[in-house]
Amino acid sequence: MDLGISALNYVSSIKNGEFTVEEFTSKSLERISQVDEKLHAFLRVNDLAIKNAREIDTKIKSNQNVGKCYGMPISVKDNMCIEGSKTTCASKVLENFIAPYTSTVISKLNSEDAIIIGKTNMDEFAMGLSTEYSAYGPSRNPWNIDYVPGGSSGGSGVSVSANECIASLGSDTGGSIRNPASFCSVVGLKPTYGLVSRYGLVSYANSIEQIGPMTKTVEDSAFLLNIISGIDSNDNTTIDNKNQDYLRDIDIGVSGKKIGIVTEMTNSEGLSAEVANATNDAVKTFEKLGANCEHVSLQMVPYTVAAYYTITSTEAGSNLARYDNIRYGYEFDSSGFEFNSYISQARSKFGPEVIRRMILGGFVPSAGHAGKYFLKALKVKSKLIAEINHVFEKFDFLISPTVPIQPFKFGEKIQDPVAFMMIDFNTVTANLTGIPAISVPYKITNGLPIGIQIMANRLEEHSLLQTAYALEKTVDLPEVPV
Protein backbone atom coordinates (compact mmCIF):
# COMPACT_ATOMS: atom_id res chain seq x y z
CA MET A 1 0.00 0.00 0.00
CA ASP A 2 1.40 3.37 -1.08
CA LEU A 3 0.80 6.00 1.60
CA GLY A 4 2.11 8.62 -0.82
CA ILE A 5 -0.86 8.37 -3.18
CA SER A 6 -2.90 11.43 -4.03
CA ALA A 7 -6.40 12.05 -2.68
CA LEU A 8 -7.96 11.29 -6.06
CA ASN A 9 -6.04 8.00 -6.40
CA TYR A 10 -6.99 7.11 -2.82
CA VAL A 11 -10.69 7.52 -3.68
CA SER A 12 -10.30 5.35 -6.82
CA SER A 13 -8.44 2.66 -4.86
CA ILE A 14 -11.11 2.53 -2.17
CA LYS A 15 -13.88 2.40 -4.78
CA ASN A 16 -12.02 -0.42 -6.57
CA GLY A 17 -11.66 -2.35 -3.31
CA GLU A 18 -7.84 -2.33 -3.42
CA PHE A 19 -7.81 -1.72 0.35
CA THR A 20 -10.26 -0.73 3.05
CA VAL A 21 -10.49 2.58 4.86
CA GLU A 22 -9.45 0.80 8.05
CA GLU A 23 -6.36 -0.69 6.40
CA PHE A 24 -5.25 2.68 5.04
CA THR A 25 -5.97 4.49 8.30
CA SER A 26 -4.05 1.86 10.29
CA LYS A 27 -1.06 2.20 7.97
CA SER A 28 -1.20 6.00 8.27
CA LEU A 29 -1.26 5.77 12.08
CA GLU A 30 1.64 3.31 11.93
CA ARG A 31 3.56 5.76 9.75
CA ILE A 32 2.86 8.55 12.25
CA SER A 33 4.14 6.43 15.12
CA GLN A 34 7.26 5.55 13.09
CA VAL A 35 8.29 9.02 11.93
CA ASP A 36 6.57 11.63 14.02
CA GLU A 37 8.83 11.37 17.02
CA LYS A 38 11.48 12.75 14.70
CA LEU A 39 9.33 15.12 12.63
CA HIS A 40 6.81 16.36 15.22
CA ALA A 41 4.14 17.24 12.68
CA PHE A 42 1.33 16.34 15.07
CA LEU A 43 0.34 17.80 18.42
CA ARG A 44 -2.36 15.17 18.85
CA VAL A 45 -3.64 12.16 16.93
CA ASN A 46 -7.33 11.26 16.79
CA ASP A 47 -7.95 8.25 19.05
CA LEU A 48 -11.21 7.56 17.24
CA ALA A 49 -9.67 7.37 13.75
CA ILE A 50 -9.91 3.57 13.48
CA LYS A 51 -13.48 3.57 14.81
CA ASN A 52 -14.38 6.26 12.23
CA ALA A 53 -12.68 4.20 9.50
CA ARG A 54 -14.69 1.08 10.40
CA GLU A 55 -17.93 3.07 10.27
CA ILE A 56 -17.11 4.32 6.77
CA ASP A 57 -16.12 0.80 5.65
CA THR A 58 -19.53 -0.39 6.88
CA LYS A 59 -21.23 2.32 4.82
CA ILE A 60 -19.24 1.28 1.74
CA LYS A 61 -19.96 -2.43 2.19
CA SER A 62 -23.67 -1.87 2.71
CA ASN A 63 -23.91 0.41 -0.36
CA GLN A 64 -24.98 3.43 1.66
CA ASN A 65 -24.20 6.94 0.43
CA VAL A 66 -20.55 7.67 1.13
CA GLY A 67 -19.04 11.17 1.16
CA LYS A 68 -16.54 12.26 -1.49
CA CYS A 69 -13.54 11.71 0.81
CA TYR A 70 -14.18 7.97 1.38
CA GLY A 71 -12.42 8.03 4.73
CA MET A 72 -9.20 9.68 3.60
CA PRO A 73 -7.00 10.73 6.53
CA ILE A 74 -6.68 14.50 6.66
CA SER A 75 -4.78 16.49 9.27
CA VAL A 76 -5.78 19.99 10.40
CA LYS A 77 -3.78 22.82 11.88
CA ASP A 78 -4.41 23.17 15.60
CA ASN A 79 -6.14 26.54 15.28
CA MET A 80 -9.38 25.08 13.92
CA CYS A 81 -11.98 24.01 16.45
CA ILE A 82 -13.42 20.52 16.77
CA GLU A 83 -16.18 20.23 19.35
CA GLY A 84 -15.14 18.35 22.46
CA SER A 85 -11.45 18.21 21.64
CA LYS A 86 -8.41 20.33 22.36
CA THR A 87 -7.51 23.31 20.20
CA THR A 88 -4.27 24.79 21.53
CA CYS A 89 -2.93 27.04 18.75
CA ALA A 90 0.41 25.56 19.90
CA SER A 91 0.18 27.83 22.94
CA LYS A 92 0.52 27.04 26.64
CA VAL A 93 -2.28 29.55 27.23
CA LEU A 94 -4.76 27.23 25.50
CA GLU A 95 -3.11 24.04 26.74
CA ASN A 96 -6.39 22.65 28.07
CA PHE A 97 -8.92 24.48 25.94
CA ILE A 98 -11.71 22.21 24.73
CA ALA A 99 -13.60 23.69 21.80
CA PRO A 100 -17.37 24.01 22.36
CA TYR A 101 -18.18 23.87 18.64
CA THR A 102 -16.80 22.65 15.32
CA SER A 103 -15.43 24.92 12.61
CA THR A 104 -17.31 25.02 9.32
CA VAL A 105 -14.43 23.58 7.27
CA ILE A 106 -14.21 20.55 9.55
CA SER A 107 -17.99 20.06 9.52
CA LYS A 108 -17.79 20.08 5.72
CA LEU A 109 -14.97 17.51 5.70
CA ASN A 110 -16.85 15.33 8.20
CA SER A 111 -19.99 15.46 6.09
CA GLU A 112 -17.92 14.14 3.16
CA ASP A 113 -16.56 11.26 5.27
CA ALA A 114 -13.03 12.50 5.77
CA ILE A 115 -11.17 11.19 8.80
CA ILE A 116 -9.51 13.94 10.81
CA ILE A 117 -6.39 11.99 11.71
CA GLY A 118 -4.92 14.62 14.02
CA LYS A 119 -4.14 18.24 14.83
CA THR A 120 -0.87 19.63 13.53
CA ASN A 121 1.87 21.75 15.00
CA MET A 122 2.21 25.45 14.19
CA ASP A 123 3.85 28.64 15.37
CA GLU A 124 2.00 29.86 18.46
CA PHE A 125 -1.23 31.56 17.36
CA ALA A 126 0.09 31.32 13.76
CA MET A 127 2.70 34.00 14.44
CA GLY A 128 5.87 32.81 12.75
CA LEU A 129 7.17 31.09 9.66
CA SER A 130 9.26 28.18 10.85
CA THR A 131 7.34 26.48 13.74
CA GLU A 132 10.23 27.55 15.97
CA TYR A 133 7.65 29.56 17.93
CA SER A 134 5.48 26.55 18.80
CA ALA A 135 5.25 26.23 22.60
CA TYR A 136 5.53 22.46 22.10
CA GLY A 137 8.75 22.46 20.10
CA PRO A 138 9.30 22.80 16.36
CA SER A 139 8.39 20.45 13.54
CA ARG A 140 11.23 19.22 11.35
CA ASN A 141 11.57 19.26 7.59
CA PRO A 142 11.25 15.71 6.18
CA TRP A 143 13.73 16.61 3.43
CA ASN A 144 16.40 17.28 6.05
CA ILE A 145 15.50 17.28 9.70
CA ASP A 146 18.15 19.88 10.55
CA TYR A 147 16.09 22.41 8.61
CA VAL A 148 12.82 24.20 9.41
CA PRO A 149 9.66 23.07 7.59
CA GLY A 150 8.36 26.64 7.22
CA GLY A 151 5.31 27.98 8.97
CA SER A 152 3.13 28.80 10.51
CA SER A 153 1.29 25.72 9.15
CA GLY A 154 4.56 23.77 9.33
CA GLY A 155 3.06 20.67 10.96
CA SER A 156 0.48 20.46 8.18
CA GLY A 157 3.18 20.72 5.50
CA VAL A 158 5.29 18.04 7.17
CA SER A 159 2.34 15.68 7.68
CA VAL A 160 1.52 15.72 3.94
CA SER A 161 5.12 15.67 2.72
CA ALA A 162 6.09 12.75 4.97
CA ASN A 163 3.02 10.74 3.92
CA GLU A 164 1.54 10.73 7.42
CA CYS A 165 -1.80 11.66 5.86
CA ILE A 166 -3.26 12.39 2.42
CA ALA A 167 -3.88 16.12 2.82
CA SER A 168 -4.12 18.86 5.41
CA LEU A 169 -5.83 22.17 6.11
CA GLY A 170 -3.68 25.13 7.03
CA SER A 171 -4.38 28.81 7.51
CA ASP A 172 -2.57 31.61 5.71
CA THR A 173 -2.29 35.14 7.11
CA GLY A 174 0.93 36.19 5.37
CA GLY A 175 2.09 33.02 3.66
CA SER A 176 1.48 30.43 6.38
CA ILE A 177 0.17 27.84 3.91
CA ARG A 178 2.44 28.67 0.96
CA ASN A 179 5.69 29.01 2.91
CA PRO A 180 5.61 25.49 4.45
CA ALA A 181 4.23 24.13 1.17
CA SER A 182 7.32 25.50 -0.56
CA PHE A 183 9.72 24.31 2.16
CA CYS A 184 8.21 20.80 2.34
CA SER A 185 7.53 20.35 -1.39
CA VAL A 186 3.75 20.09 -1.27
CA VAL A 187 1.01 22.13 -2.96
CA GLY A 188 -0.43 24.94 -0.82
CA LEU A 189 -3.36 27.14 -1.82
CA LYS A 190 -4.42 30.37 -0.15
CA PRO A 191 -7.89 31.02 -1.55
CA THR A 192 -9.50 34.41 -2.23
CA TYR A 193 -10.44 36.15 1.02
CA GLY A 194 -14.00 35.03 1.79
CA LEU A 195 -14.05 31.92 -0.39
CA VAL A 196 -13.60 29.63 2.62
CA SER A 197 -15.40 30.13 5.94
CA ARG A 198 -13.30 31.16 8.93
CA TYR A 199 -15.99 30.15 11.44
CA GLY A 200 -14.19 28.15 14.10
CA LEU A 201 -10.71 29.33 13.10
CA VAL A 202 -9.02 30.98 16.08
CA SER A 203 -8.58 34.58 14.98
CA TYR A 204 -5.20 36.21 14.53
CA ALA A 205 -5.76 38.86 11.82
CA ASN A 206 -9.33 38.45 10.62
CA SER A 207 -9.21 40.92 7.76
CA ILE A 208 -6.70 38.91 5.74
CA GLU A 209 -6.40 35.31 6.97
CA GLN A 210 -7.82 32.35 5.08
CA ILE A 211 -8.04 28.58 5.49
CA GLY A 212 -6.79 26.52 2.55
CA PRO A 213 -5.67 23.06 1.45
CA MET A 214 -2.16 21.60 1.55
CA THR A 215 -1.92 18.56 -0.67
CA LYS A 216 0.32 16.25 -2.66
CA THR A 217 -1.03 17.41 -6.04
CA VAL A 218 -2.77 20.41 -7.58
CA GLU A 219 -5.78 18.23 -8.40
CA ASP A 220 -6.08 17.34 -4.71
CA SER A 221 -6.17 21.05 -3.80
CA ALA A 222 -9.00 21.53 -6.31
CA PHE A 223 -10.76 18.48 -4.85
CA LEU A 224 -10.54 19.84 -1.29
CA LEU A 225 -11.47 23.38 -2.36
CA ASN A 226 -14.66 21.95 -3.89
CA ILE A 227 -15.55 20.68 -0.42
CA ILE A 228 -14.51 23.54 1.88
CA SER A 229 -15.43 26.63 -0.19
CA GLY A 230 -18.69 28.54 -0.33
CA ILE A 231 -21.00 30.75 1.63
CA ASP A 232 -21.51 30.20 5.36
CA SER A 233 -24.15 31.99 7.42
CA ASN A 234 -21.75 31.90 10.37
CA ASP A 235 -19.14 33.99 8.51
CA ASN A 236 -20.46 37.16 6.91
CA THR A 237 -17.31 37.61 4.85
CA THR A 238 -17.94 34.43 2.85
CA ILE A 239 -18.75 34.50 -0.85
CA ASP A 240 -21.26 32.39 -2.75
CA ASN A 241 -19.16 30.56 -5.37
CA LYS A 242 -22.24 28.81 -6.84
CA ASN A 243 -20.69 25.41 -6.10
CA GLN A 244 -18.01 25.92 -8.73
CA ASP A 245 -16.18 22.72 -9.72
CA TYR A 246 -12.47 23.53 -9.48
CA LEU A 247 -11.49 20.14 -10.90
CA ARG A 248 -13.33 20.67 -14.19
CA ASP A 249 -10.98 21.07 -17.18
CA ILE A 250 -7.99 21.27 -14.86
CA ASP A 251 -5.78 20.01 -17.70
CA ILE A 252 -6.82 22.75 -20.15
CA GLY A 253 -3.31 24.25 -20.26
CA VAL A 254 -1.97 27.79 -20.35
CA SER A 255 -1.61 28.42 -24.07
CA GLY A 256 -2.14 32.11 -24.83
CA LYS A 257 -2.29 33.15 -21.17
CA LYS A 258 -0.42 36.24 -20.06
CA ILE A 259 1.81 35.82 -17.02
CA GLY A 260 3.43 38.76 -15.27
CA ILE A 261 6.80 38.13 -13.61
CA VAL A 262 6.74 40.41 -10.57
CA THR A 263 9.99 42.40 -10.83
CA GLU A 264 10.20 43.31 -7.15
CA MET A 265 9.83 39.65 -6.10
CA THR A 266 12.28 38.23 -8.64
CA ASN A 267 14.94 40.86 -8.16
CA SER A 268 14.91 41.42 -4.41
CA GLU A 269 17.98 41.77 -2.23
CA GLY A 270 17.26 38.62 -0.24
CA LEU A 271 16.62 36.32 -3.21
CA SER A 272 18.99 33.35 -3.27
CA ALA A 273 20.71 32.35 -6.53
CA GLU A 274 19.18 28.86 -6.38
CA VAL A 275 15.65 30.21 -6.00
CA ALA A 276 16.24 32.81 -8.74
CA ASN A 277 17.44 30.08 -11.12
CA ALA A 278 14.43 27.89 -10.36
CA THR A 279 12.08 30.82 -10.99
CA ASN A 280 13.72 31.67 -14.33
CA ASP A 281 13.40 28.03 -15.25
CA ALA A 282 9.69 28.00 -14.35
CA VAL A 283 9.12 31.09 -16.50
CA LYS A 284 10.82 29.34 -19.45
CA THR A 285 8.63 26.29 -18.83
CA PHE A 286 5.48 28.42 -19.01
CA GLU A 287 6.73 29.97 -22.25
CA LYS A 288 7.30 26.50 -23.70
CA LEU A 289 3.72 25.65 -22.71
CA GLY A 290 2.49 28.57 -24.80
CA ALA A 291 2.07 31.31 -22.18
CA ASN A 292 3.36 34.85 -22.74
CA CYS A 293 5.55 35.98 -19.85
CA GLU A 294 6.81 39.49 -19.26
CA HIS A 295 8.03 41.53 -16.32
CA VAL A 296 5.62 43.72 -14.43
CA SER A 297 6.27 46.09 -11.57
CA LEU A 298 4.20 46.39 -8.38
CA GLN A 299 5.70 49.48 -6.79
CA MET A 300 4.12 48.96 -3.37
CA VAL A 301 5.71 45.53 -2.87
CA PRO A 302 8.82 46.87 -1.04
CA TYR A 303 6.50 48.31 1.62
CA THR A 304 4.22 45.31 2.02
CA VAL A 305 6.13 43.52 4.77
CA ALA A 306 6.02 46.60 7.01
CA ALA A 307 2.36 47.20 6.16
CA TYR A 308 1.51 43.55 6.77
CA TYR A 309 3.18 43.38 10.20
CA THR A 310 1.62 46.70 11.22
CA ILE A 311 -1.91 45.63 10.26
CA THR A 312 -1.67 42.07 11.58
CA SER A 313 -0.11 43.15 14.88
CA THR A 314 -2.92 45.64 15.37
CA GLU A 315 -5.54 42.98 14.76
CA ALA A 316 -3.64 40.47 16.90
CA GLY A 317 -3.50 42.97 19.77
CA SER A 318 -7.26 43.17 19.64
CA ASN A 319 -7.93 39.47 19.06
CA LEU A 320 -5.59 38.27 21.79
CA ALA A 321 -7.10 40.63 24.34
CA ARG A 322 -9.67 37.89 25.01
CA TYR A 323 -7.00 35.69 26.61
CA ASP A 324 -7.37 36.87 30.17
CA ASN A 325 -7.47 33.32 31.61
CA ILE A 326 -10.79 34.10 33.23
CA ARG A 327 -13.29 32.62 30.79
CA TYR A 328 -10.91 30.01 29.42
CA GLY A 329 -7.26 29.18 29.71
CA TYR A 330 -5.04 27.09 31.92
CA GLU A 331 -5.21 26.20 35.60
CA PHE A 332 -3.99 29.21 37.52
CA ASP A 333 -5.61 30.16 40.81
CA SER A 334 -6.76 33.78 40.98
CA SER A 335 -6.82 34.03 44.79
CA GLY A 336 -4.49 36.72 46.07
CA PHE A 337 -4.43 38.55 42.74
CA GLU A 338 -5.99 41.87 41.82
CA PHE A 339 -7.85 41.81 38.44
CA ASN A 340 -5.19 43.43 36.24
CA SER A 341 -2.21 41.78 37.89
CA TYR A 342 -3.90 38.39 37.52
CA ILE A 343 -4.29 38.90 33.76
CA SER A 344 -0.70 40.15 33.41
CA GLN A 345 0.61 37.17 35.31
CA ALA A 346 -1.57 34.76 33.34
CA ARG A 347 -0.30 36.21 30.07
CA SER A 348 3.27 35.40 31.01
CA LYS A 349 2.48 31.99 29.47
CA PHE A 350 2.40 33.57 26.02
CA GLY A 351 5.51 32.81 24.01
CA PRO A 352 8.00 35.54 23.05
CA GLU A 353 6.70 36.26 19.54
CA VAL A 354 3.09 36.57 20.71
CA ILE A 355 4.19 38.99 23.43
CA ARG A 356 6.07 41.11 20.91
CA ARG A 357 3.17 41.17 18.45
CA MET A 358 0.81 42.23 21.25
CA ILE A 359 3.15 45.06 22.22
CA LEU A 360 3.46 46.10 18.58
CA GLY A 361 -0.30 45.77 18.24
CA GLY A 362 -0.79 48.16 21.11
CA PHE A 363 1.82 50.58 19.85
CA VAL A 364 1.27 51.05 16.10
CA PRO A 365 -2.41 52.09 16.22
CA SER A 366 -2.05 54.19 19.39
CA ALA A 367 -2.70 57.92 19.61
CA GLY A 368 0.40 59.76 18.44
CA HIS A 369 1.71 56.80 16.41
CA ALA A 370 -1.25 55.67 14.28
CA GLY A 371 -0.54 58.26 11.57
CA LYS A 372 3.04 57.07 11.20
CA TYR A 373 2.34 53.36 11.26
CA PHE A 374 -1.20 52.01 11.09
CA LEU A 375 -2.85 54.56 8.81
CA LYS A 376 0.15 54.54 6.47
CA ALA A 377 0.01 50.73 6.36
CA LEU A 378 -3.67 50.89 5.40
CA LYS A 379 -2.80 53.38 2.65
CA VAL A 380 -0.08 51.08 1.32
CA LYS A 381 -2.64 48.28 1.31
CA SER A 382 -5.15 50.44 -0.63
CA LYS A 383 -2.55 51.48 -3.18
CA LEU A 384 -1.38 47.89 -3.58
CA ILE A 385 -4.97 46.78 -4.25
CA ALA A 386 -5.24 49.49 -6.93
CA GLU A 387 -1.96 48.29 -8.49
CA ILE A 388 -3.13 44.68 -8.47
CA ASN A 389 -6.47 45.61 -10.06
CA HIS A 390 -4.60 47.48 -12.77
CA VAL A 391 -2.12 44.66 -13.41
CA PHE A 392 -4.87 42.06 -13.77
CA GLU A 393 -6.43 44.15 -16.55
CA LYS A 394 -3.44 43.10 -18.64
CA PHE A 395 -2.26 39.81 -17.11
CA ASP A 396 -4.05 36.57 -16.25
CA PHE A 397 -1.54 35.51 -13.60
CA LEU A 398 1.48 36.71 -11.68
CA ILE A 399 4.50 34.55 -10.91
CA SER A 400 7.27 34.73 -8.31
CA PRO A 401 9.24 32.42 -6.05
CA THR A 402 7.01 31.47 -3.10
CA VAL A 403 9.82 32.23 -0.65
CA PRO A 404 13.02 34.13 -1.56
CA ILE A 405 15.18 31.45 0.06
CA GLN A 406 15.23 27.69 0.62
CA PRO A 407 14.58 26.12 4.03
CA PHE A 408 17.11 27.27 6.62
CA LYS A 409 18.62 25.62 9.69
CA PHE A 410 16.98 25.89 13.10
CA GLY A 411 18.12 29.05 14.87
CA GLU A 412 19.70 30.48 11.73
CA LYS A 413 17.25 33.34 11.15
CA ILE A 414 15.28 33.73 14.34
CA GLN A 415 17.72 36.09 16.05
CA ASP A 416 17.28 38.87 13.51
CA PRO A 417 13.65 40.04 13.51
CA VAL A 418 13.95 42.05 10.29
CA ALA A 419 15.63 39.24 8.31
CA PHE A 420 12.94 36.91 9.66
CA MET A 421 10.11 39.19 8.53
CA MET A 422 11.62 39.53 5.05
CA ILE A 423 11.06 35.82 4.41
CA ASP A 424 7.39 36.81 3.95
CA PHE A 425 8.35 39.28 1.20
CA ASN A 426 6.70 37.42 -1.69
CA THR A 427 3.66 36.02 0.08
CA VAL A 428 2.06 38.94 1.95
CA THR A 429 0.87 40.69 -1.23
CA ALA A 430 -1.83 38.05 -1.80
CA ASN A 431 -3.07 38.47 1.78
CA LEU A 432 -3.13 42.26 1.74
CA THR A 433 -5.06 42.28 -1.55
CA GLY A 434 -7.27 39.24 -0.90
CA ILE A 435 -6.26 37.49 -4.13
CA PRO A 436 -5.69 33.71 -4.40
CA ALA A 437 -2.16 32.34 -4.59
CA ILE A 438 -0.74 28.86 -4.83
CA SER A 439 2.69 27.36 -4.21
CA VAL A 440 3.66 24.54 -6.58
CA PRO A 441 6.64 22.26 -5.78
CA TYR A 442 9.13 22.90 -8.55
CA LYS A 443 12.65 21.82 -7.75
CA ILE A 444 14.88 20.10 -5.22
CA THR A 445 18.26 21.82 -5.05
CA ASN A 446 20.98 20.71 -2.62
CA GLY A 447 18.44 18.29 -1.18
CA LEU A 448 15.95 21.03 -0.26
CA PRO A 449 12.71 22.08 -1.99
CA ILE A 450 11.86 25.25 -3.93
CA GLY A 451 8.25 26.25 -4.64
CA ILE A 452 6.91 28.60 -7.30
CA GLN A 453 4.08 30.99 -6.44
CA ILE A 454 1.32 31.78 -8.93
CA MET A 455 -1.25 34.47 -8.14
CA ALA A 456 -4.54 35.24 -9.89
CA ASN A 457 -7.28 37.83 -9.64
CA ARG A 458 -9.97 37.51 -6.97
CA LEU A 459 -12.14 34.37 -7.34
CA GLU A 460 -10.05 33.09 -10.26
CA GLU A 461 -9.14 29.88 -8.40
CA HIS A 462 -10.40 27.78 -11.29
CA SER A 463 -7.94 29.16 -13.84
CA LEU A 464 -5.24 29.46 -11.15
CA LEU A 465 -5.47 25.72 -10.47
CA GLN A 466 -5.38 24.99 -14.21
CA THR A 467 -2.16 26.99 -14.50
CA ALA A 468 -0.63 25.37 -11.42
CA TYR A 469 -1.55 21.96 -12.83
CA ALA A 470 0.19 22.77 -16.13
CA LEU A 471 3.40 23.65 -14.28
CA GLU A 472 3.17 20.64 -11.97
CA LYS A 473 2.90 18.27 -14.95
CA THR A 474 6.32 19.40 -16.21
CA VAL A 475 8.02 18.46 -12.97
CA ASP A 476 9.39 15.12 -11.80
CA LEU A 477 10.63 15.40 -8.23
CA PRO A 478 12.35 12.75 -6.11
CA GLU A 479 10.62 10.93 -3.25
CA VAL A 480 10.83 12.50 0.19
CA PRO A 481 13.78 10.84 1.98
CA VAL A 482 12.09 10.21 5.36
Added chain:
Amino acid sequence: MKSLVTEEEISNVAKLMKIDLEDHTAHIKRVQKMLEYFDILDNANVESEEITVQETDLDKLRDDKHNPYDKNLLKFLKSYQGKYVKAPKLN
Protein backbone atom coordinates in the same frame (compact mmCIF):
# COMPACT_ATOMS: atom_id res chain seq x y z
CA MET B 1 12.86 60.29 9.47
CA LYS B 2 14.09 57.57 11.84
CA SER B 3 11.67 56.75 14.63
CA LEU B 4 12.72 57.61 18.14
CA VAL B 5 10.73 55.04 19.99
CA THR B 6 12.02 54.81 23.51
CA GLU B 7 12.22 51.77 25.74
CA GLU B 8 9.94 53.61 28.16
CA GLU B 9 7.22 54.07 25.51
CA ILE B 10 7.30 50.40 24.61
CA SER B 11 7.29 49.42 28.24
CA ASN B 12 4.22 51.61 28.86
CA VAL B 13 2.35 50.02 25.97
CA ALA B 14 3.20 46.57 27.35
CA LYS B 15 1.63 47.60 30.64
CA LEU B 16 -1.50 48.82 28.85
CA MET B 17 -1.71 45.47 27.06
CA LYS B 18 -1.46 43.82 30.51
CA ILE B 19 1.80 42.09 29.72
CA ASP B 20 4.43 41.65 32.39
CA LEU B 21 7.84 41.96 30.81
CA GLU B 22 10.18 39.99 32.99
CA ASP B 23 12.98 40.12 30.45
CA HIS B 24 12.47 43.73 29.35
CA THR B 25 15.61 44.17 27.31
CA ALA B 26 15.24 41.21 24.96
CA HIS B 27 11.68 42.06 23.98
CA ILE B 28 12.08 45.82 23.82
CA LYS B 29 15.20 45.73 21.64
CA ARG B 30 13.49 43.40 19.22
CA VAL B 31 10.30 45.49 19.08
CA GLN B 32 12.44 48.59 18.55
CA LYS B 33 14.19 46.92 15.61
CA MET B 34 10.84 46.00 14.06
CA LEU B 35 9.52 49.54 14.52
CA GLU B 36 12.70 50.94 12.99
CA TYR B 37 12.09 48.76 9.98
CA PHE B 38 8.49 50.03 9.76
CA ASP B 39 10.00 53.49 9.05
CA ILE B 40 10.21 52.26 5.44
CA LEU B 41 6.50 53.16 5.24
CA ASP B 42 7.61 56.83 5.23
CA ASN B 43 9.08 56.27 1.75
CA ALA B 44 5.93 54.79 0.24
CA ASN B 45 4.58 58.17 -0.85
CA VAL B 46 1.01 57.31 0.09
CA GLU B 47 0.04 60.44 2.05
CA SER B 48 -2.64 61.42 -0.45
CA GLU B 49 -3.98 57.86 -0.82
CA GLU B 50 -7.56 57.16 0.26
CA ILE B 51 -8.01 54.22 2.63
CA THR B 52 -10.38 51.68 1.10
CA VAL B 53 -12.41 49.53 3.45
CA GLN B 54 -14.11 46.19 3.06
CA GLU B 55 -17.82 46.86 2.79
CA THR B 56 -20.61 44.40 3.40
CA ASP B 57 -24.12 45.26 2.20
CA LEU B 58 -26.66 45.16 4.99
CA ASP B 59 -28.81 42.72 3.03
CA LYS B 60 -25.90 40.27 3.01
CA LEU B 61 -25.75 40.10 6.78
CA ARG B 62 -27.52 37.24 8.49
CA ASP B 63 -30.90 37.95 10.05
CA ASP B 64 -30.69 39.79 13.33
CA LYS B 65 -32.46 37.15 15.36
CA HIS B 66 -31.67 35.10 18.40
CA ASN B 67 -30.37 31.61 17.64
CA PRO B 68 -30.67 29.49 20.76
CA TYR B 69 -27.52 27.58 21.68
CA ASP B 70 -28.54 24.29 23.20
CA LYS B 71 -25.22 23.33 24.77
CA ASN B 72 -24.15 24.25 28.27
CA LEU B 73 -21.33 26.70 27.58
CA LEU B 74 -20.89 27.43 31.27
CA LYS B 75 -19.43 23.99 31.81
CA PHE B 76 -16.48 25.06 29.66
CA LEU B 77 -15.59 27.84 32.09
CA LYS B 78 -12.81 27.18 34.55
CA SER B 79 -14.49 28.96 37.41
CA TYR B 80 -18.11 30.02 37.73
CA GLN B 81 -20.89 30.33 40.22
CA GLY B 82 -24.48 29.93 39.09
CA LYS B 83 -24.58 31.79 35.81
CA TYR B 84 -21.70 34.14 36.65
CA VAL B 85 -18.03 33.92 35.69
CA LYS B 86 -15.76 34.17 38.72
CA ALA B 87 -13.01 36.74 38.22
CA PRO B 88 -10.30 38.18 40.46
CA LYS B 89 -11.16 41.23 42.58
CA LEU B 90 -11.08 44.69 41.04
CA ASN B 91 -9.27 47.26 43.19
